[in-house]
Amino acid sequence: MAKHDIPGIVIGRLPIYLRAIHRMAQEGQRVTSSQELGKRLGVSAAQIRKDLSQFGEFGKQGTGYNIKYLSQQLRRILNLDVVWGMAIVGAGDVGSALAHYQGFRDRGFEATMIFDNDPEKVGERIGALIVQDLANLGEAIHEGKIKVAMVATPADHAQEVTDQLVEAGIKAILNYAPIQITVPEGVRVEYIDPATHLQKMSYYLK
Amino acid sequence: MAKHDIPGIVIGRLPIYLRAIHRMAQEGQRVTSSQELGKRLGVSAAQIRKDLSQFGEFGKQGTGYNIKYLSQQLRRILNLDVVWGMAIVGAGDVGSALAHYQGFRDRGFEATMIFDNDPEKVGERIGALIVQDLANLGEAIHEGKIKVAMVATPADHAQEVTDQLVEAGIKAILNYAPIQITVPEGVRVEYIDPATHLQKMSYYLK
Numbered sequence: 562m563a564k565h566d567i568p569g570i571v572i573g574r575l576p577i578y579l580r581a582i583h584r585m586a587q588e589g590q591r592v593t594s595s596q597e598l599g600k601r602l603g604v605s606a607a608q609i610r611k612d613l614s615q616f617g618e619f620g621k622q623g624t625g626y627n628i629k630y631l632s633q634q635l636r637r638i639l640n641l642d643v644v645w646g647m648a649i650v651g652a653g654d655v656g657s658a659l660a661h662y663q664g665f666r667d668r669g670f671e672a673t674m675i676f677d678n679d680p681e682k683v684g685e686r687i688g689a690l691i692v693q694d695l696a697n698l699g700e701a702i703h704e705g706k707i708k709v710a711m712v713a714t715p716a717d718h719a720q721e722v723t724d725q726l727v728e729a730g731i732k733a734i735l736n737y738a739p740i741q742i743t744v745p746e747g748v749r750v751e752y753i754d755p756a757t758h759l760q761k762m763s764y765y766l767k
Numbered sequence: 768m769a770k771h772d773i774p775g776i777v778i779g780r781l782p783i784y785l786r787a788i789h790r791m792a793q794e795g796q797r798v799t800s801s802q803e804l805g806k807r808l809g810v811s812a813a814q815i816r817k818d819l820s821q822f823g824e825f826g827k828q829g830t831g832y833n834i835k836y837l838s839q840q841l842r843r844i845l846n847l848d849v850v851w852g853m854a855i856v857g858a859g860d861v862g863s864a865l866a867h868y869q870g871f872r873d874r875g876f877e878a879t880m881i882f883d884n885d886p887e888k889v890g891e892r893i894g895a896l897i898v899q900d901l902a903n904l905g906e907a908i909h910e911g912k913i914k915v916a917m918v919a920t921p922a923d924h925a926q927e928v929t930d931q932l933v934e935a936g937i938k939a940i941l942n943y944a945p946i947q948i949t950v951p952e953g954v955r956v957e958y959i960d961p962a963t964h965l966q967k968m969s970y971y972l973k
Binding site: 569572573575576577579580581584601602603638639640641645647654655657658659661662664665668669670708709711716732733735739740741749751752753754755756757758759760761762763764765766767 | 775778779781782783785786787790807808809844845846847851853860861863864865867868870871874875876914915917922938939941945946947955957958959960961962963964965966967968969970971972973
């Protein structure tokens with residue numbers, strides 16, 4: 562099946578499966594089943610089997626999945642056999658937390674540069690990174706062959722920064738600014754906006 | 768229509784609509800249409816009309832939506848006519864960033880307490896909050912009548928902390944720990960895990 566024929570919603574579940582079996586491996590487990598995985602994730606075993614079957618045959622009827630093998634295969638499918646360098650734009654609280662965040666590296670990503678337009682922040686050290694001037698963004702991303710970026714600017718600047726990132730060759734953007742951004746075909750955007758998740762839950766409160 | 772009869776996926780889109788029309792209001796706009804809103808959000812006008820129609824009649828054929836009125840109505844539907852106090856558990860980088868985050872207040876939420884089990888962090892000031900001992904969690908949440916919490920602990924502690932939060936009366940949890948957590952019926956969980964979003968996009972890279 563061609564890459565773009567598999568629905569995005571299926572692709573979106575693979576990282577969740579990978580996270581769960583990685584956890585099982587940490588707990589010392591070697592084999593799992595679609596039933597067990599489904600129970601842990603609150604989805605049906607049938608859905609897991611159907612999702613995985615789009616990419617090949619990863620387990621045998623009756624013996625389940627070998628966790629190490631399934632983990633390798635999911636990482637290969639998701640292009641995680643390399644570590645993707647990432648640019649962070651915005652060195653405020655969110656950008657700083659992302660620069661410090663330890664959870665990316667063993668999941669295939671690493672923040673390798675951070676930019677801000679505030680002269681007071683440029684040159685400052687945040688974790689392992691030195692804040693660079695936003696004016697250098699295009700050149701640094703191009704030279705570093707960076708394909709992935711995280712936008713952590715105020716909403717007002719997010720679209721402008723996105724345009725610069727796309728121009729510099731970025732193909733995947735994780736947007737923390739609470740605003741919808743527009744990108745050309747061939748560039749992916751995902752959103753992290755905690756308030757939308759909270760508002761979804763507050764509907765059910767009271 | 769009863770509260771639980773409306774699909775969760777529809778409820779999940781309301782905060783996105785609210786965010787977009789709030790943005791339009793900031794830009795000085797007073798009226799919008801399902802076409803314009805759909806274009807901005809990359810969804811169909813028909814879907815927006817269908818979603819909103821589940822809650823009432825918010826616009827007139829041909830004249831569109833009054834932004835101020837639609838915004839008020841969405842806030843009412845999502846129970847955002849009050850500000851919900853929130854507890855943060857974990858005063859590491861993620862918890863600290865959440866304590867500093869300025870984007871909650873005008874969207875209906877405010878972090879009012881933060882907890883950690885590290886004696887070195889207890890008593891420390893983070894933004895407007897003082898880190899409290901995790902041992903006080905139950906009492907403080909109960910006394911503060913807090914219903915919403917954010918979990919920002921390492922994965923290993925997330926389930927244990929979740930159990931304590933539920934015991935203390937929390938009904939909505941935004942979980943930043945990269946692990947699936949289990950809650951009883953009647954408690955809601957949403958997840959924020961940047962690596963899963965990045966992995967979903969890396970599938971399309973290369």
